[in-house]
Amino acid sequence: MIDAAIRNFTATAGQDQTEGIIKVAVLAVGGQGGGVLTDWIVDVAERNGYHAQSTSVPGVAQRTGATIYYVEMMPATEREPVFALMPAPGDVDVLVAAEIMEAGRAITRGFVTPDRTTLIASNHRMYAVSEKIVPGDGRADVDVVLRSAQQASRHFVCFPMDSIAVETRSHISACLLGGLAGSGALPFSKESFEETIRAAGRGVEASLRAFDRAYAAATGEAEATESAPPVSADPQEPVTGPRRMLVRWSALNARIADLPEPVRDIARRGVRKVVDYQDPDYGDDYLDAVERAALADSRAGGASHGFAYARTLAKYLANAMAYDDVIRVADLKVRSARFRRVRDHAGASDGNLLRITEFMHPGAAEICGLMPWRIGAAVEARPGLYRLVDRLVNRGRRIRTDSLLPFLSLYYVGGLRRWRRGTLRHRREKAHWESWIDRAQTALRLDYAFAVEILTCRRLVKGYSDTHARSLSKFDRVLDGADLVAGRPDAADWVRRLREAALADEKGEALDGALATIRSFIDDSVPGATN
């Protein structure tokens, strides 16, 4: 139908002629089923006697990336309407975002405006590569987006659609359709949406379940606007075990009760971690250090700082003492609770068998670390011998923990726990955390905030093998940088900046930059002034 007839139209200056058109944009991540959702929306519209037109931008540019679909519709008339092929800023009635940062993207593109836009979004996150590759915490701030979404939209419908999809064994597209139907933004009945799902003919039952749940959430029939905050494991939850151990546990708790109040919660978690890692004696060692820190903290006026020094020490010392060695990994891998977690994760039911394959790659460093310290050190001092050990052990090992013999090997290694205190690795770790505490304690006499920052730098130490070595070197470089700024009024601030820089990228380029900045202003001042 080529409509070439000249029809006169008298200008109606300023009167937007598209008010009868409903404009719907869908922002999704490639692979989320945005195309299916778009087809459904068109079908619902046509089912209700509307003209509808959809467009998309498919192709390789869409693979796992942000993508956009667009639908326009209006009640059918004899003549065809002329619809736009893409959304325009300030001119979108319904914006469906399949992930919360995509809602944020829609807002930055001007597709969400308070005068007209109903924003329907899933509040879950699909992290972008740029967020995931940060060695620290690179996650974008969701709260900012949620606040903006409230302000920028006329009506904001937001709930965890991905968990509904998982629970109903369906896809997020069905939840988005439910959200759209429940938002009331389109003048179509719930039944007509359901007919559309049925007509599509694939995975109908699951889609309908997901649609229904999402519809209820969007209309407020079901309370699902915010995913329930995860229940924090209570550090005081009942502890079970042999009686003599429980006696020791009560004694540890009694010691915690004597700590300043602000330190107790974190110390309780810390004790739990190190006792679980080793034994109750280890818990006593831990509390010895925490008590010393609390005492030093009190003397430094910690009460007015909420005992930040002792709290920070309690937190990071627990992590330092529960260092990741081969024994630790083996111990965790063979626990019964871990077997149950794996089963849940795999979604295996009772009739299914489950095979678990671990990916281990020990090297000579790990093996020497496991040896009694004199022997381990002696092997390390002999390059030929060390290389021989490495040749013997250094290869990828796939261990089937569900079958008896491989299980026994890990079970045995996990059982080496009681010899741990004599190992080379333990001796090194202990020396490392002791010198870290000494350093912080020295700093505490000088500058309270600075000392807390030095303690916090322990966060940098993580990972295994090469990653662990790199993290230790970053830790050392940050503490060297701390020495440079010690005594300055802004020393604490500088240490924080150095630490954040160290967590920003893998190679430590940001850290190098920050250290260069420090050196530049140190060099400008009188040589030796900081010593």
Add this chain to the structure above:
Amino acid sequence: MAERSFVKEVQQLRIGAGEEFRGEGILAITKALLEAGVGYVGGYQGAPISHLMDVLADAQDILAELGVRYEANASEAAAAAMLAASVHYPIRGAVAFKSTVGTNVASDALANLASGGVTGGALVIVGEDYGEGSSIMQERSHAFAMKSQIWLLDPRPNLPSMVQAVHDGFELSEASNTPVMLEVRIRACHVHGRFTAKDNVPPPLSVRDALKNPQRKTDRIVLPPAAFKHEQEKVTERWPAAVKFIRERGLNEFFGPKSAKTGIVLQGGMYNTVIRALQRLGLANVHGDTAIPLYVLNVTYPLIDQEFLDFCRDKDAVLVVEEGQPAYIEQAFGAMLYKSGAVTKLIGKDVLPPAGEYTGAAMLDGISSFLKDFDPSLLQAKDRAPNKPTPDSYGEDLTKTVPVRPPGFCTGCPERPIFAAMKLVEQEMGPHQIAADIGCHLFSIMPPFEIGGTTMGFGLGPASNAAFDGGGERRPISILGDGGFWHNGLTSSIGNAVYNKSDGVVMIVDNYYSAATGGQDILSSRAENKSKSTQHSIESAVRGVGVKWVRQIDRTYDVTKVRDTLKDALTTDAEGPKVIIASSECMLNRQRRERPVRAKTMRDGGRVEVPKFGVDEDVCTGDHACMRLSGCPSLTMKKLDDPLRDDPVAAIDESCVGCGNCGEVADAAVLCPSFYRADTVHNPGRFESWAARQSARLIGWLQARRESRRLRFGDAA
């Protein structure tokens, strides 16, 4: 077999006159080809017309019934060359490919075709990959039309107009003995709409029948002196014939009042965006009736001087809406006005963006600005001086918060481990000169891999490293996909490297399909294809052109092996190019193939293993080293509810397909022991179940024994 199946949709291609056709733009175009009595069709896949190729492939039975030959050409050059059938024979032919990259490849054949001219209608359907979502350099097909003298149609982006353009295109081609290019933009290809169908028409002369009576005319062959004659003919005969046909048939359209102070000339493809701007200004209604005269160029080349000058007569100013640059149409109109002595003001890129896509916002701004200058009475005060809301005027600025989300490798992609291995080699041996190619593997240039410095064209990866063929301290590396290999790479890249005794390393990424364009089969595909010949190995082809050092890797997920093979290639004393062929099936296609089979076996009580990876969150320290070697969408993060832990740990979500990359990378890069693979065995055998029960009993006893001797904290027992 392609990623998207049109088996259901193509049944609509059979409908007859008067019935309503509903569907996407590309499907409508296919139907129009059949209505127009096309004799042969072909092309090469690539967005946005990949699906057109998929539709044709799925419609092979219908095409065969009508006696239409369908060819999945090896490249756009091959597709354009196929139009040679219309040179001497009165047979209509159509080919489709992505523009402008495909048109670049095809331009040799297109130029030859256009020089000698055609007898049967020859239609080149080009999918413009321009603007949002585009995956290529931003250029215009218009230049190709002008340089070779191929007529260029740019119909309004609705199904009836696109269908009409196919019919008009064939007739125009035959009336002027000139090939015709039909340009469809990305959204028009996938616009959902409807039109009233006609009956399909079998070709009056089929290509099969044509072979009975071969024809040739020496004066149609491109060789001087005929070539000189062709050049004259183009301007003295074919051009005037085309102009006459376009005017008489009214291919370009006029809308709105006959006389007005201003008017707008636009490419057909821009029509909806222009109308939307006018609608929002109150200058057009929902049906497109407009208060401003519009001259819609459904044919953007050749331009019809007389039509344009008539349109300008009596108008103070005319706005040219021409997307992209250079502004060929605006320049041509300027020359026409100047030569005719007209005083009408010509406005174009003055008020519209000089480059880039003409979005709704750009069009509204441009047209408002044009009318403000030349007919402000049409605008209301608010449109004359609009108070533009900026995106951040509603709350905080989110541009720094919202992460970029460029495309990347899919979950379980077999190419990911190849680049993980390359990154490991770079970490060990230092950075190398690496040339990339076109295909999914080009995602390697993005984080987390950041591998590859240039991409020069399909199949040209190794060729683009030619300057470094002589070698040096570290060997140059180049990437080549299987699609690119068969498109052009075997000769231009591999043959070139052999002949020039290249010292470089070539990594051929073989995923069994032309995966980036939607999973079409190619020569080396492993699948049985009932109408095409597959299973021709890349290795034999590479050896056939003389490569001596070839390594075939049959499981790319073996990161250690890929890494070691690459190191070997970089250090061997062997002379000549070192070629590694890394083969594993595209995971999208594999899942699409295997999932239904697996589900059926499971239902029927057969034994099925379902793999899935997991992370022990107690073991993971949250340094994300694994993610810097992966980027897999299913390998994500989780913030633990533990005040002792600061950084989010790794977690694997529901979408995991158990490809194995996580475990292999953790092993090859010696990362950490956090990963595990859990294989769920559905419907296990009886002996297997019995053995598992015995193991489980003993293991359970050992676990209970140890756990009874220690303190147990809730779940962490």
